[in-house]
Amino acid sequence: MVTAAEIRQFLQEVSDPEIPVLTIIDLGVVQQIYFQDETWIVELTPTYSGCPAMQQIEADILVKLQEKGISNAKVKHILSPAWTTDWISEEGRQKLRLYGIAPPVNEPDKSALFSDPPRVACPKCNSKDTRMVSLFGSTACKAHYQCNECLEPFDYFKCLK
Amino acid sequence: MQDPALFEYVLRLSDDSLILGQRLGEWCGHGPILEEDIALTNISLDLIGQAISLYDFAAELEGAGRNHDQLAYLRFENEYKNVLLVEQPNGDFAMTILRQFFFDAFRLPLYEALMQSPVEQLAAIAAKSVKETRYHLKHTSEWVIRMGDGTEESHERAQAAIDHLWRYASELFYEDAHDQTLQAAGLVPKMAGIQAKWSETVTAVLNEATLSIPTNNWKFDGGREGRHSEHMGYILSDLQYMQRAYPNMEW
Numbered sequence: 001m002v003t004a005a006e007i008r009q010f011l012q013e014v015s016d017p018e019i020p021v022l023t024i025i026d027l028g029v030v031q032q033i034y035f036q037d038e039t040w041i042v043e044l045t046p047t048y049s050g051c052p053a054m055q056q057i058e059a060d061i062l063v064k065l066q067e068k069g070i071s072n073a074k075v076k077h078i079l080s081p082a083w084t085t086d087w088i089s090e091e092g093r094q095k096l097r098l099y100g101i102a103p104p105v106n107e108p109d110k111s112a113l114f115s116d117p118p119r120v121a122c123p124k125c126n127s128k129d130t131r132m133v134s135l136f137g138s139t140a141c142k143a144h145y146q147c148n149e150c151l152e153p154f155d156y157f158k159c160l161k
Numbered sequence: 162m163q164d165p166a167l168f169e170y171v172l173r174l175s176d177d178s179l180i181l182g183q184r185l186g187e188w189c190g191h192g193p194i195l196e197e198d199i200a201l202t203n204i205s206l207d208l209i210g211q212a213i214s215l216y217d218f219a220a221e222l223e224g225a226g227r228n229h230d231q232l233a234y235l236r237f238e239n240e241y242k243n244v245l246l247v248e249q250p251n252g253d254f255a256m257t258i259l260r261q262f263f264f265d266a267f268r269l270p271l272y273e274a275l276m277q278s279p280v281e282q283l284a285a286i287a288a289k290s291v292k293e294t295r296y297h298l299k300h301t302s303e304w305v306i307r308m309g310d311g312t313e314e315s316h317e318r319a320q321a322a323i324d325h326l327w328r329y330a331s332e333l334f335y336e337d338a339h340d341q342t343l344q345a346a347g348l349v350p351k352m353a354g355i356q357a358k359w360s361e362t363v364t365a366v367l368n369e370a371t372l373s374i375p376t377n378n379w380k381f382d383g384g385r386e387g388r389h390s391e392h393m394g395y396i397l398s399d400l401q402y403m404q405r406a407y408p409n410m411e412w
Contacts, residue, residue, distance in 0.1 A: 046210070046289075048206075048207060048210060048293060049207055049210030049211045049213070049214060049289055049290060049293060050205075050206035050207045050208070050209050050210025050211070050213075051210065052206070078285075079214060079282075079285040079286060079288070079289045080281070080284070080285035080288060080289075081288075082285070082288045082289040082292065083289075114299075114302070114303075133196060134196035134197075134199070134200060135200065135296060135299065135300050136196070136199050136200035136203040136204070136296075136300070137199070138199070139203075140203045140206055140207060140293075144196065158296070160292050161292065
């Protein structure tokens with residue numbers, strides 16, 4: 001019989017529909033995988049509560065496992081522990097950068113209502129001279145930045161902790 | 162139903178999120194600038210996402226076989242328990258931002274407190290939502306300051322929004338027998354503590370924005386008991402139209 005580790009390996013082939021360069025394993029949204037009552041359970045945690053990609057990801061997981069000959073699988077949505085950007089793998093961060101999205105950086109005091117926006121390096125020219133255009137970008141998980149050096153507008157994957 | 166008080170409590174949280182999310186969604190394609198159009202609808206999406214998790218939990222507590230869609234789309238007006246603040250019309254941009262700011266300043270300390278709740282699912286939803294709410298409050302606070310401490314016109318509009326919405330603020334801290342039952346059991350926080358934190362945030366931001374806090378104590382409430390303002394029916398007719406016209410439709 002297939003093992004949980006093998007299933008995790010298969011899921012490395014399922015990409016995030018909104019950031020196709022990342023797999024759902026890179027993104028860190030797949031939690032426990034286990035066998036229960038003749039069914040493989042894949043635990044999935046949302047990045048943001050309203051993330052519209054979750055249903056698509058669920059369908060993609062089931063299709064991928066079906067392809068691999070596993071038809072007795074189910075996706076279970078869990079909220080706890082809450083997803084954090086810390087779960088994006090090192091490889092995932094590298095892929096994001098190459099794709100033109102600045103990966104999350106450690107932000108100063110997250111609980112402070114007013115703090116300067118984080119210093120984010122431009123994914124194109126690597127300059128630290130960038131500015132935040134808007135706290136909300138093309139998806140809930142991103143902010144919109146622009147590089148003052150090369151003028152490239154880019155997405156920044158917001159730190160969520 | 163095992164715990165009617167908890168069901169009622171979760172339903173109130175759900176309805177606040179859904180109705181405010183619906184209101185913000187009306188800005189889609191109408192924002193004053195593209196970035197703000199996107200920000201408002203992003204916040205809307207977070208709120209509707211939180212509403213889905215909350216309705217799922219409410220449905221589980223109810224144990225009557227209803228799901229989140231049925232709770233969201235197939236109840237009558239007097240069965241919705243949201244506060245009046247969230248159903249107020251968008252008005253101008255200042256009105257929308259101030260409404261959101263008052264709400265975020267309430268939701269953040271509430272979620273922070275609920276993270277400690279022994280009701281596991283409620284604590285999990287709060288832990289998930291608190292991170293999103295922090296961004297919302299940051300965003301609306303910055304706008305309140307920019308408008309208040311901006312031009313004469315932006316200041317005037319922000320102040321007018323505060324003066325108009327102030328009457329709906331105290332309802333956020335409404336408590337009745339349901340809340341008291343849950344508070345006595347140590348399941349949810351007392352509203353007095355949440356209100357103190359709300360006042361602290363609101364005072365700090367309005368001071369920074371050179372805006373003044375109204376001195377009148379005129380209060381409106383009724384939403385928590387299902388008595389709504391005249392705006393609620395219009396929201397529901399928009400929200401429920403598809404499910405009422407084509408029962409159980411999906412797309």
